[in-house]
Amino acid sequence: MSTATSSAQSLGFQEAMQKFGRFLSGMVLPNIGAFIAWGFLTALFIPTGWLPNEYLAQVGGPMSKWLIPLLLGYSGGAAVYKHRGGVVGTIATAGVIAGADIPMFLGAMIMGPLAGYLMKKFDAAIEDKIPTGFEMLVNNFSAGILGGVLAVLAFVGVGPVVLAANGVLRSGVEGIVAAGLLPLASVIIEPAKILFLNNAINHGVLSPLGIQQAEEFGKSMFFLLEANPGPGLGVLLAYWFFGKGMAKDSTPGAMIIHLLGGIHEIYFPYVLMKPVLLIAVIAGGMAGVATLQLLGGGLIAPSSPGSIIAVLAMTPKGAFIANMADFLVATVVSCAVASVFIKVSATEESGESLEEAKAAMQERKQRGQVAVSAVRISGSELTNIVYACDAGMGSSALGAASLRKKLRNAGYTHISVTNAAIGNIPKDAQIVVTHEKLAQRAMEDSPQAEHILVRNFTQNDVFEQIIARLSENKMDGVMAAGQSGSREKHVLDLTNIQLGLKSVSKEEAITAAGKALVKAGFVDEGYIEGMLKREADISTYVGKGIAIPHGEAAVKDTIRQSGIVVLQYPEGIKFGNDTAHILVGIAGKDNDHLSILANIAATMDECSDDELEKLYNTKDANVLYERFALAN
Incomplete structure (x- = not known):
């Protein structure tokens, strides 16, 4: 197996794990309030709590057995198929809960999404086949019947499997504890967190085991194995x-953000920037667990989120010193090991390297600028911007806070910037900022809005784009009056359209587009190399048989003026697993490339399949000219 093939397979695995982890986060994060309520009541009223009360302690039991799993099941189903999927996911989750005597967090994470997926597939299969007037009847009965069937299957099938798995895990963990090897769990937990599997491990495996142990001993170390903020802080x-x-x-x-807010994801890119730092977080985790085990610490209930405040809130009487020692030792060891690697590193950290690492943290393939953006903001005053992610918390909240502060400092106090989960984006949102990998879902949820797609929620140029568009809007009246400013009337000329080209490699096609830009006087020769580097970094294929190769930021100084060229390849050019029939080579002076990209994306989105087929094969340059000249 070649190195390239091996690297590609490794990248694919990491991408899959990150996607899986983000989906799990989408189930858990919206329900953190329920975890906090349960943990708070448990910490107060159980026999070893701060205010022991046998009567009030009864409130916590149903929360861990029924409330939280049902919420997880609903969130998982809704993530797949909105409210309808959530309802069926809740019904199915009830079946897995009924068949178990332990909290079925993991069972809920299985049944919720599965039920939502099956409901979605069923609805797609019977679409347009329901007699008029029977839609509500069929919808209600199909959801009820499918939910009931899945509840039974969960009760007799999934529940026993999860119970058996829990038993194996518990026996294995007890064996590790008995052998004094519990610190070795950090070898799995810490790297898995970087792959965004922290919620799967913490709430799917460790919390159920911790609940069982806490019921017996009044506290459990399992609640702190993943939640300890020490390794990341180090x-x-x-x-x-x-x-x-x-x-x-x-x-x-x-x-x-990490220590007080409990958002551990904030330190993941710093580790990814230097993967050798995995050794530091593993060492810190192991040292902390060893300390915890030695001093007999633990929590009453899960620490959600994993902040030092939540950890202290869930600490039972008599365990404060042990838990603080766990945190401090993990921090010191992680910091000491990480310091060695950072000091001896010959590579100076730069904003660009951190930016690349943050992109890898969000999704290893996320390397590049805004993939496609459409921020026209014309025709009405901009008042409502929404950051959207899977869960509507964490990264999108940070991004929204950052943009809100920048806009207020710039004097745009009337613009509201909020965050939301995809599926709950307000209908009055004018601009939605989301991750490029979530674009389709965001656009389906808020078709009325303009969309900015980013590779990282907190480190991006969204503010600059918004300000540029707001400034452009102030010039709309002048532009309409015929004063074109620094821009030409059109960035495309008939002479810059090439038809019926023979298929070649992707690199050859991009080079041809670059040479056409040079010939048209838009760029210097050096821009071509920047186009090839951009493509090596992130694909410029944008869908619908269209690719928009353009140069990276480093070759901006080779651009003479804004313009585009259009190359038609009827037989197609392979962009990975995709095929492009139209290559639109782009050169954008200053920030013009952003509006060019936005306009092309918005225009192509309006094309029907028949229109696209015509663009792919026409022998009349005017057809392509009318489409792409009008787009800019």
Whole structure:
């Protein structure tokens, strides 16, 4: 197997794990309030709690057995098929709960999404086949029948399997504990967190085991194995002490978010920037667990989120010293190990390297600028911007807060910037900012809005795009009056359209587009190399048989003026698993490339399949001219 093939397979695995992890986060994060309520009541009223009360302690039991699994099941089903999927997911989850005597968090994470998926497939199969007037009847009965069938299957099938798996895990963990090897769990837990599997591990495996142990002993170490903020804080401290550039400057804010906010994802890119730092977080995790085991610490209930505040809130009487020692030892060891690697590194940290790592954290393939954006903001005043992600918390909340602050500092106090989960985007949202990999879902949920697609929620150029568009809108009246400013009337000329080209490799086609841009006087020769580097970094294929190759930021100075060229390949050019029939080579002076990209994307989105087929095969350059000249 070649190195390239091996790297590709590794990348694919990491992407799949990150996608899986984000989906799990979408189930867990919206329900953190329920975890907190349960943990709060448990910490107060159980026999070993701060205010022991046998009567009030009864409230917590149904929450862990029924409430939280049902919420997880609903969220999982809704993530797949909105409210209808959530309802069926809840019904199916009830079956898996009824057949178990332990909290079925993992069972809910299985049944919720599965039920939503099956409901979606069933509805697609009978679409347009329901007699008029019977839609509500069929919809209600199909949801009820499918939910009931899945509840029975969960009760007799999935529940026993999860119980058996839980028994195996519990026996294995008890064996590890008995052998004094529990610290080795960090070898699995810490790297898995970086792959966004923290919720799967913490709430799917460790929490159920911890609940069983806490019922017997009044506390459990399992609640702290993943939630301990020490290893992550140690890495951030090491960057603060010995890092350089943006990696150093950004750590104070990251530490506050991580330690007090409990958003562990904030430190993941710092580890990905130097994968060797996995050794640091593993060492910190192992040292902390060993300390916890030695001093007999633990929590009464899960720490959700994993902040030091939540950890202390869930600490039972007599375990404060042990739990704080666990946190401090993990922090010190992680920081010490990370400091060694950061100090001896010959590569200076820069804003760009951190940016690349943050892109890898969100999804390893996310390398590049805004893939496609459409921010026209014309015709009405901009008042409502929404950041949207899977769960509507965490990263999107940070992004919204950052943009809101920038806009207020710039004097745009009337613009509202909020965050929401995809599926709950307000209908009055004018602009939706979301991750490029979530674009389709976001656009389906808010077709009325313009969409900005980013690779990272907190480190991006969204603010600059918004300001540029707001400034452009102020010039609309002048432009309409015929004063074109620095722009030409059109960025496309008939002479820059090439038809019926023979299929070649992707690199050859991009080079041909670059040469056409050079010939048209839009760019210098050096721009071509920037186009090829951009493509190597992230595919410029945007769907519907269209690719929009353009140069990376490093070759901006080779652009003479804004313009585009259109190359038609009837037999297609392979862009990975996709085929492009139209290549639109783009050169954008200053920020013009953003509006060109936006306009092309918006225009192509309006094309029907027949219109696209015509564009792919026409022998009349005017057909392509009318489509792409009108787009800009």
